[in-house]
Structure formats: C-alpha cells, structure tokens
Amino acid sequence: MPEQIQTHAGRVALVTGGGRGIGAAIAAMLAARGARVAVLDADAALAREAAAACGGLAERCDVTDRASVDSACAAVEAALGPVDILVNNAGISPKPGGRASPIWEMPAEEWDQVIAVNLTGCWNLARRLTPGMVARKRGWIVNMASVSGKAWTPLVGSHYSATKSALIGLTRHWAGELGPHGVLVNAICPGRIMTPMARLVAPAVNEAIIANTPLGRGGEPEEVARAACFLTGPDAGFVTGTTLDVAGGWMMT
Ligand code: NDP
Numbered sequence: 299m300p301e302q303i304q305t306h307a308g309r310v311a312l313v314t315g316g317g318r319g320i321g322a323a324i325a326a327m328l329a330a331r332g333a334r335v336a337v338l339d340a341d342a343a344l345a346r347e348a349a350a351a352c353g354g355l356a357e358r359c360d361v362t363d364r365a366s367v368d369s370a371c372a373a374v375e376a377a378l379g380p381v382d383i384l385v386n387n388a389g390i391s392p393k394p395g396g397r398a399s400p401i402w403e404m405p406a407e408e409w410d411q412v413i414a415v416n417l418t419g420c421w422n423l424a425r426r427l428t429p430g431m432v433a434r435k436r437g438w439i440v441n442m443a444s445v446s447g448k449a450w451t452p453l454v455g456s457h458y459s460a461t462k463s464a465l466i467g468l469t470r471h472w473a474g475e476l477g478p479h480g481v482l483v484n485a486i487c488p489g490r491i492m493t494p495m496a497r498l499v500a501p502a503v504n505e506a507i508i509a510n511t512p513l514g515r516g517g518e519p520e521e522v523a524r525a526a527c528f529l530t531g532p533d534a535g536f537v538t539g540t541t542l543d544v545a546g547g548w549m550m551t
Contacts, residue, residue, distance in 0.1 A: 318494060
C-alpha cells in the first residue's frame with residue numbers, strides 16, 4: 299500500500315546498504331512520502347533492483363572505500379541535487395558457521411572489516427555530505443545502530459557491538475556539533491528484524507529472541523522505515539541526539 303502523505307517532498311535522501319532489508323524498506327518509504335531517493339549498495343544489482351522498485355536512483359557504493367563514496371555522492375548530487383537526508387544503514391554482522399566469533403577466535407581481518415563498514419563507513423558518508431548540509435543549514439542524519447550497542451547479547455560479536463555503541467556516541471556528538479547548523483542527527487536501535495541478516499543464524503536462535511521480546515514477534519523492515527521517516531520528517535523538528543528503539547521491547551535499557 300503506497301504511502302500518500304508527502305511529508306518528504308522537496309528532500310533528497312541517500313540510503314547506504316539500500317539494496318535489500320531495512321535499507322530497501324527505508325528507501326521505498328521515503329520515496330513514497332515524496333523524497334527523491336538514491337539507493338547506494340556495494341552490490342550494484344541489488345541497488346538497481348531496489349531503486350527500480352521505488353523510482354529512485356541506483357549507485358554502487360562500498361562505504362569503506364572513500365573514492366567510491368566520493369564518486370557515488372557526486373553522481374547523486376548531479377542527478378538529484380544536494381543531499382538533505384543521509385541514512386547510514388549499511389552494516390554487517392559476520393557469523394561464520396552460524397554464530398558470532400568470540401574474541402579468542404576472531405580473525406583480525408573480520409574485526410577490521412566490521413569496523414570499516416559499520417563505523418568508518420558512516421564517518422565516510424557524513425564527512426562527505428555534512429559540509430553541504432552545514433552550508434545550506436539543513437540536514438538530517440540517521441545512524442542505524444542496534445539494541446546490541448546498548449546491552450550485551452551473545453547473538454553478535456564484539457566488533458559488532460563495539461561499532462553500534464560507537465554509533466550511539468557519534469550520534470550524540472554529531473548532534474551537538476551540527477545542531478547549531480540546522481542539521482538533526484539521530485540513531486535507531488532495531489531489535490530482531492526479519493531480513494537476510496537475521497537469517498544468518500539458525501531459526502531456533504531467532505525463536506529464542508522472539509520468546510524474550512515482549513511484543514512476541516520479530517519486526518518488519520517497514521517498521522524501522524517508519525521510524526526513519528519520523529526522524530527525517532516534519533514531526534521530529536525538535537528531536538536530535540536521541541536513539542529510538544524499534545525492538546518490540548527486546549533488550550530494553
Ligand atoms: P542486510 O544484510 O539484509 O542488508 C545490508 C545491506 O548492506 C546489504 O544490501 C549489503 O550488501 C549492504 N552492505 C554491506 N556492506 C556494505 C558496504 N561495505 N558498502 C555498502 N553496502 C554494504 O542487513 P539488514 O537490513 O538486516 O540491516 C541493516 C542495518 O540494520 C545494519 O546496519 C544492521 O547492523 C542493522 N540492524 C539490523 C538488525 C536485524 O535484526 N536485521 C538488528 C539491529 C540492527 P551486500 O549484499 O553486498 O553485502
């Protein structure tokens with residue numbers, strides 16, 4: 299059912315990792331609400347598919363590669379205009395053999411890659427796009443953190459929880475720096491959301507999470523997308539530096 303309320307008309311939005319899962323749902327909902335949307339993904343075919351589904355622009359972009367970030371952002375600006383909304387959504391949660399590696403087994407390369415995608419990738423996009431937002435005194439940034447950035451769960455590895463905790467801190471810091479320049483920065487902490495990432499573990503693991511989720515189910519990507527639309531739309535004009543759980547009550551802190 300397409301969204302009819304054009305809350306995001308006149309805004310250009312860029313969503314990283316937008317080729318599938320939560321990112322694709324955010325891109326689609328922002329587009330349905332009137333934004334001009336760019337779908338960036340490391341996988342060009344996924345980006346094209348998700349962009350085609352919502353009438354957006356597709357760009358291949360590996361968020362860990364600054365040259366790739368620069369060229370994708372330049373292409374978006376040339377095609378759609380200056381970027382108003384940055385959704386730092388791309389993220390990975392490696393689970394070799396279906397479970398997260400404990401510290402004594404984690405390969406250094408796996409640590410480096412998670413830091414590069416989940417944390418430095420967000421910095422790369424924000425560093426590229428905030429000068430324009432500051433100059434125009436207008437912008438919205440949403441960082442996709444996780445409830446595992448606030449409390450411990452054996453579901454994820456220490457690299458993942460470290461990056462998601464860091465994103466919550468970055469959100470506060472950037473909100474402080476950018477607020478005086480008219481740019482709002484917030485984070486979303488999803489709980490268990492049924493995407494390809496959630497299917498990296500055995501079904502029994504997800505069933506155990508759901509058993510500990512007060513609302514008794516996993517979330518849908520669209521439910522996270524609604525939170526992203528709220529935080530980048532006209533109803534959240536005085537909301538910055540906050541983290542919004544979309545978790546059905548799982549891991550409340
Ligand atoms: P998915 O794995 O389903 O989708 C992630 C997307 O990001 C994929 O299209 C993937 O592309 C892309 N991506 C991965 N690495 C890069 C990169 N280096 N540059 C650009 N794009 C990249 O994940 P979800 O939709 O489930 O998760 C989205 C976000 O939400 C993540 O930040 C995740 O940590 C967070 N989250 C998810 C939860 C869940 O339960 N699903 C819970 C809490 C947080 P490719 O196919 O090429 O890898």
